[in-house]
Amino acid sequence: MNDTAHTPVTADTETAVLALRSALRRRGVAATDGDLPGSVRAEHAGHRVTVRHTDDRWWRPMPGEPHITVPVARSGGEDALARDLVAELLGRL
Numbered sequence: 001m002n003d004t005a006h007t008p009v010t011a012d013t014e015t016a017v018l019a020l021r022s023a024l025r026r027r028g029v030a031a032t033d034g035d036l037p038g039s040v041r042a043e044h045a046g047h048r049v050t051v052r053h054t055d056d057r058w059w060r061p062m063p064g065e066p067h068i069t070v071p072v073a074r075s076g077g078e079d080a081l082a083r084d085l086v087a088e089l090l091g092r093l
Helices: 011-026 077-091
Strands: 030-033 038-045 047-054 059-060 064-073
Touching: 011 030, 011 038, 011 047, 011 077, 038 059, 038 077, 047 064, 064 077
Parallel strands: none
Antiparallel strands: 030 038, 038 047, 047 059, 059 064
16 A cells, blocks of 8 residues: 555545445444545544555555555445444444
8 A cells, every 4th residue: 555645535535435434424433534635534432443545445554563554445345344344343343
């Protein structure tokens, strides 16, 4: 993943961000823009997770290694990603 904060946000990224935020909200989870362009932060009951869309994929920090990111979904898979994130936030994993 290109970790620079200067990665341009494309129309595809904007669409993916809106789709993920909508999917999270439909499941009752607060979703806002993250700190970096193209990122979404989901929060529920004091738990938080942030993912970032770039290179036609969704990425997130590797547990225990916040400086390393791993792909978690492809563009177009926002509903499935939202379902997984909500399950994690609600402690159902």
